[in-house]
Structure formats: C-alpha cells, structure tokens
Ligand code: KG4
C-alpha cells in the first residue's frame with residue numbers, strides 16, 4: 522500500500538510517499554526555520570502563510586521523486602493534530618482536496634504517534650508492545666505503545682516540554698532558534714559537573730516531569746552572573762543543563778520500564794536527537810539487557826515520512842476520515858480520530 526503523507530503542524534512543510542508503513546519511496550522537507558530565527562521562535566501567522574506557499578511545490582516534488590502520479594497511490598494521509606491550528610489547517614485542507622479529487626481514502630494522523638512511527642522506517646524489526654519516551658518541542662510523554670494504534674500515557678510534563686526547556690535555556694545563552702541542537706553541540710565540550718541544578722520532583726506521580734524549575738534556574742543563573750559582571754562558560758553551562766534534563770528524562774523512563782516490565786524501549790520526537798540522551802539510553806539498556814531504539818537524526822525532527830508510516834497502521838485499524846475532518850490544536854495521543 523502506497524500512501525502520500527503530508528505534515529504541516531509547525532514550521533516544516535513536508536510530504537512523503539511511504540510503502541506499507543516501512544519503506545520511504547520519497548520524502549521532501551521544506552523548513553521555515555531561517556525566517557522564524559529572526560523572531561527567536563515560531564510565529565504562527567508566518568508559519569501558516571509559508572505552508573500555503575510551499576505545500577503545492579513540496580507535494581509535486583515528492584511525487585516527482587517517487588516517479589508516481591496520484592492514481593498510482595492508495596491513500597492520502599495528513600497530520601491533523603496537535604500543533605499550530607493555522608498551520609495544521611493548511612495540510613488538512615490540501616489533503617482533503619487531494620482526497621476529494623482523486624477518490625483516495627483520507628487518513629488523519631496524530632503528530633506524536635507519527636514521531637513514534639519514525640522508528641518503524643529505520644528499524645524494520647520493531648513492533649509494539651514497547652515503552653516510548655516521546656520528547657518534542659511541545660510534549661514530553663512516557664507512553665505505553667500497546668499496539669500500533671493503542672497508546673496509554675504513563676507520565677507527562679506538568680509544565681514545559683523538554684524541547685521547550687532546551688530552547689529557552691539556549692536562547693538565554695544567546696544561541697539561535699531552535700536552540701536545542703546548538704546547546705547539545707556546546708555541551709559536548711563542557712563539564713557537566715560544573716553547575717548544580719535542582720532535581721525536578723513532581724508530587725502525585727513518580728513518572729511525571731517538570732522542566733519549568735530547571736528552565737528558571739538556568740535563566741536566573743545567567744541573569745545573576747550578568748548583573749555581577751561575571752562571565753559564564755557556555756559550554757559548561759550547556760553540559761550541566763543537558764545533564765539535568767537527561768537525568769530527569771531517563772530516570773523516570775527507566776523507572777517506568779522497570780515497574781511495568783518493558784524490555785523494549787523507544788525514543789521519539791525532536792529531542793530524541795540529543796546526543797547525551799541517545800548515549801545514556803544505549804548505556805543503560807546495554808547494562809540491563811534491554812533493547813533500545815531511536816530514529817536516525819534525519820527522522821527525529823518533523824517530516825512527512827513518519828506520517829505515512831503511522832498512517833498505514835491507522836488505515837489497517839479502520840481509522841479513515843471524510844470531508845468533515847477538522848484540525849485540532851490539542852488532542853491526546855490516546856485518542857483515535859475515527
Ligand atoms: O519534534 P520536533 O521536531 O517538533 C515538535 O513536534 O515540537 O521537536 C523540536 C524540538 C525543539 O525544541 C528542538 O530544539 C529540539 O526538538 N531538538 C533538540 C535537539 N535537536 C532538536 N533538543 C536537544 N538536543 C538536540 N540535539
């Protein structure tokens with residue numbers, strides 16, 4: 522089954538043709554990041570406009586690279602939630618138009634489910650059930666993936682997402698948006714023990730996260746140093762902050778895996794590109810005889826390929842939509858569209 526999939530939930534306009542949920546025939550990503558950099562973050566109105574301008578060309582290029590026409594495809598898939606509403610609507614309406622014109626079924630896809638599915642493209646042997654740490658710019662979840670379309674949230678952030686915390690810390694250190702990757706690079710040559718950060722604790726649920734305290738701590742540390750005219754080592758600060766975030770993510774994730782008896786652990790979302798997070802999970806899983814999976818760097822960020830991968834399994838589960846499909850800014854990963 523060949524699916525044309527479309528992603529426009531944030532600041533990448535992307536499309537792909539995916540075969541049977543596992544094979545990338547073609548994949549095109551047009552990023553808007555250079556423009557949002559000027560403002561230090563994504564400007565929703567600009568994002569929507571750029572999606573409108575780019576989507577036609579991105580889809581044409583995707584079909585060209587696949588050397589396929591619409592009538593050689595079996596379905597159209599699109600990210601329909603969660604994300605920036607104006608941005609999502611561009612992809613959803615384009616997909617509805619394509620589905621109406623071609624008569625192909627329309628498959629709505631949850632953005633975080635598709636981040637998880639990025640792993641299916643790279644690891645052909647990976648199948649649910651497994652425990653997944655989904656860490657992106659907007660979400661930090663520990664999810665039981667009981668089946669391809671059956672998810673159960675075990676823990677989540679009470680405030681900021683891990684990606685958001687990385688981006689805010691990086692911005693305060695003067696790095697460009699999105700700062701997560703720059704902070705990660707700077708951290709590679711820093712000493713992670715040079716600055717102390719509080720250990721985030723959440724009362725009520727041992728698997729929930731909280732990153733706002735860490736974020737405030739790093740911002741205060743930088744501002745206080747500035748006021749006193751002291752200089753800080755960006756590399757050391759990045760390394761210490763990165764360690765604090767990764768300690769919290771892996772601590773809760775590994776505890777949940779132990780308590781629930783999962784031997785197969787998966788990372789997903791933009792923050793799964795973090796080099797310390799990947800390294801730490803590799804080490805911990807090797808020590809405890811667990812399997813650890815994460816996407817290749819090319820599939821960690823937003824892309825159309827992961828949407829097509831998840832869409833295949835949504836289709837098999839009967840989760841298609843009609844012309845009444847609408848986009849939603851928020852939606853639980855546990856919920857189905859149909
Ligand atoms: O999943 P994603 O591409 O978009 C959302 O769905 O939110 O995630 C983007 C987030 C940003 O916060 C970005 O800074 C972060 O992923 N990120 C990283 C790294 N690469 C991307 N955070 C830490 N280390 C990285 N290497």
Ligand code: ZN
Nearest residue numbers: 657791822823
């Ligand atoms: Zn994403």
